[in-house]
Amino acid sequence: MNATATQSTAHHQGSGERLLNISDLHVSYGMVEAVTGVDLQVREGQIVTVIGPNGAGKTTLLSAIIGMLKSKGEVHFDGHFYKVPDVENLVGKGLGLVPEKRELFTSMSIEDNLLLGAFQRFRRGDRGYETTLAEVYSLFPRLWERRKQMSGTLSGGERQMLAIGRALMGKPRLLMLDEPSLGLAPLITREIFRIFADLRRQGVSILLVEQNARAALKVADYAYVLEGGKVAMQGKAADLANDPRVIEAYLGLASKHQELLSS
Amino acid sequence: MNLQIAILLGQDGITNGAIYALLALSIILVFTVTRILLIPLGEFVTFGALTMYAFQSGHETSIVWLLAAMIALDAALDLKQLFSNGMDARKAQWIGIKLGYAALMVTLMHTLSLQEIPMLAQALLTLMLLVPLGPVMYRVFFQPIASAQPLVLLIVSIALHVTMVGIGLLMFGPEGGRTAPFSDTALRLGSVMLKSQTLWVILVSVVLIVSLFLAFERTLYGKALRATAVNRMGARLMGISPDFAGKATFALAAFIGVASGILIAPITTLYYDSGFIISLKGFVGAIIGGLISYPLAAIGAVAVGLIEAFSMFWASNYKEIIVFTLIIPFLLWRSINSNHVEDEE
Numbered sequence: 001m002n003a004t005a006t007q008s009t010a011h012h013q014g015s016g017e018r019l020l021n022i023s024d025l026h027v028s029y030g031m032v033e034a035v036t037g038v039d040l041q042v043r044e045g046q047i048v049t050v051i052g053p054n055g056a057g058k059t060t061l062l063s064a065i066i067g068m069l070k071s072k073g074e075v076h077f078d079g080h081f082y083k084v085p086d087v088e089n090l091v092g093k094g095l096g097l098v099p100e101k102r103e104l105f106t107s108m109s110i111e112d113n114l115l116l117g118a119f120q121r122f123r124r125g126d127r128g129y130e131t132t133l134a135e136v137y138s139l140f141p142r143l144w145e146r147r148k149q150m151s152g153t154l155s156g157g158e159r160q161m162l163a164i165g166r167a168l169m170g171k172p173r174l175l176m177l178d179e180p181s182l183g184l185a186p187l188i189t190r191e192i193f194r195i196f197a198d199l200r201r202q203g204v205s206i207l208l209v210e211q212n213a214r215a216a217l218k219v220a221d222y223a224y225v226l227e228g229g230k231v232a233m234q235g236k237a238a239d240l241a242n243d244p245r246v247i248e249a250y251l252g253l254a255s256k257h258q259e260l261l262s263s
Numbered sequence: 264m265n266l267q268i269a270i271l272l273g274q275d276g277i278t279n280g281a282i283y284a285l286l287a288l289s290i291i292l293v294f295t296v297t298r299i300l301l302i303p304l305g306e307f308v309t310f311g312a313l314t315m316y317a318f319q320s321g322h323e324t325s326i327v328w329l330l331a332a333m334i335a336l337d338a339a340l341d342l343k344q345l346f347s348n349g350m351d352a353r354k355a356q357w358i359g360i361k362l363g364y365a366a367l368m369v370t371l372m373h374t375l376s377l378q379e380i381p382m383l384a385q386a387l388l389t390l391m392l393l394v395p396l397g398p399v400m401y402r403v404f405f406q407p408i409a410s411a412q413p414l415v416l417l418i419v420s421i422a423l424h425v426t427m428v429g430i431g432l433l434m435f436g437p438e439g440g441r442t443a444p445f446s447d448t449a450l451r452l453g454s455v456m457l458k459s460q461t462l463w464v465i466l467v468s469v470v471l472i473v474s475l476f477l478a479f480e481r482t483l484y485g486k487a488l489r490a491t492a493v494n495r496m497g498a499r500l501m502g503i504s505p506d507f508a509g510k511a512t513f514a515l516a517a518f519i520g521v522a523s524g525i526l527i528a529p530i531t532t533l534y535y536d537s538g539f540i541i542s543l544k545g546f547v548g549a550i551i552g553g554l555i556s557y558p559l560a561a562i563g564a565v566a567v568g569l570i571e572a573f574s575m576f577w578a579s580n581y582k583e584i585i586v587f588t589l590i591i592p593f594l595l596w597r598s599i600n601s602n603h604v605e606d607e608e
């Protein structure tokens with residue numbers, strides 16, 4: 001069964017093993033189905049992006065994968081099948097999510113926020129998190145300068161850095177990010193996207209949900225277009241960036257306008 | 264009123280205030296982490312006091328069977344979850360440990376001659392019997408409805424309080440009890456006598472409050488509980504399970520409640536139904552702290568103790584009314600000042 005499944009995703013470039021494999025995922029809010037049968041794969045060492053309009057179900061999809069929302073379908077992560085994906089377990093196994101709203105511990109210091117990112121490792125007795133803390137600080141020197149400050153006092157860009165740094169403290173094998181560029185100035189967006197490429201070099205795979213399709217397609221290897229809870233298109237990111245339908249809907253003038261508004 | 268009486272009343276007030284402060288801190292802790300108002304906290308106090316009394320007076324107590332029954336219920340729920348979510352060796356082992364603990368406690372209670380063992384051992388046994396009821400209570404009654412409206416949680420909390428008062432009557436009977444003081448010596452400070460139990464209460468309370476503070480400021484587990492209180496969703500994404508946080512806070516609250524009961528048992532005669540009024544005074548302190556601020560709540564609780572002691576002298580019939588009327592200006596002040604900001608973004 002594994003062999004045929006691998007065949008069907010052979011168009012996925014990249015030599016890595018499948019790290020995340022979602023098949024026929026359905027998620028509902030009450031009677032309304034927001035994600036209707038999504039198949040999606042992320043291979044080891046890849047950056048995969050999911051783009052799509054507001055309300056397409058991107059946030060819902062990520063929440064269901066990590067087990068914050070109940071879903072129907074199959075979630076395989078790192079070779080294990082999760083009948084009922086459960087956050088605590090998956091986080092411990094190396095799945096991280098930087099949520100759309102950041103969800104920082106605003107009345108706690110930056111350093112405490114970061115340390116809490118390593119809670120599962122600490123609990124397992126993995127004391128390597130102090131090395132990771134140093135790595136996160138060298139990735140985001142601004143966090144080091146402000147480490148004693150309450151995280152609620154940070155600017156938008158710094159908050160996003162803290163949210164990413166906190167997720168990295170768990171040493172994720174797959175980092176999922178929900179609209180990391182939302183509300184950030186273009187300069188900071190660029191800085192954060194540069195870090196994604198760095199992270200991949202260090203062996204972290206990334207599943208990136210973005211409204212900023214231009215930037216996302218530039219950094220990603222593979223892309224999915226989600227519309228109305230379904231995968232409308234998928235392919236190598238470079239191919240999609242040249243697809244007339246994608247250009248018209250997500251890279252054209254209209255979306256340029258939207259990009260400007262959101263920055 | 265002369266100075267001597269004032270010092271005596273002050274002593275009583277601070278002693279009770281220290282206990283109210285401990286209870287106020289537990290109430291805030293449980294509320295911020297789980298959104299549950301822990302009404303049955305007072306029953307942990309009375310159970311603690313009455314279990315000590317039962318040991319010392321040689322009365323039969325069946326409290327260990329309550330523990331055994333609750334642990335069995337807890338284990339059954341865990342097993343059911345284990346079957347539906349898939350086996351997990353570590354969780355299965357944990358169920359075994361809990362059942363083993365219950366068996367150990369039953370054996371201890373039936374082999375030890377409880378009346379003869381040192382008071383410290385009696386206190387330890389009391390804690391071992393009653394503190395696990397806290398996390399088990401959370402597991403059995405609150406974990407399945409953890410995402411319910413606060414009002415639903417409050418109703419369950421009240422129901423548990425009423426049930427525990429009933430169980431208290433069943434297990435300890437209608438008579439009250441007062442235990443022997445921890446030590447017999449009294450301290451003389453100039454012309455006033457300081458009761459040694461007073462010093463014990465203040466000492467232990469201060470030690471407990473300081474250790475709680477250190478645990479929450481310095482340890483990652485303490486920070487994890489604070490994180491859950493600050494942002495539940497964020498905490499879950501860090502792998503801090505709300506079930507773990509709920510059980511841990513209930514364990515702490517149960518520990519503080521039972522310890523308070525053991526501390527005041529030599530000073531006050533407690534009955535099976537005395538818990539409510541005691542925890543209500545802790546609650547007044549917690550309200551003064553706005554159900555958020557630990558230092559304000561502690562100061563408020565000590566003030567409650569002092570006001571109670573002095574109103575006992577001047578208007579003993581109105582002592583409770585005076586104490587509970589205190590809550591009104593603070594509620595008004597809080598509701599005028601609160602601006603209902605949910606997490607800014």
Ligand SMILES: Nc1ncnc2c1ncn2[C@@H]1O[C@H](COP(=O)(O)OP(=O)(O)O)[C@@H](O)[C@H]1O
Nearest residue numbers: 029032034052053054055056057058059060061
């Ligand atoms: N908590 C919720 N309750 C009910 N419907 C929701 C909720 N969250 C999102 N939805 C709906 O689900 C759909 C997908 O939303 P979402 O996943 O947030 O989209 P995206 O992240 O792509 O903008 C939308 O139609 C939205 O209105």
Ligand SMILES: [Mg+2]
Nearest residue numbers: 058059060100
């Ligand atoms: Mg979204």
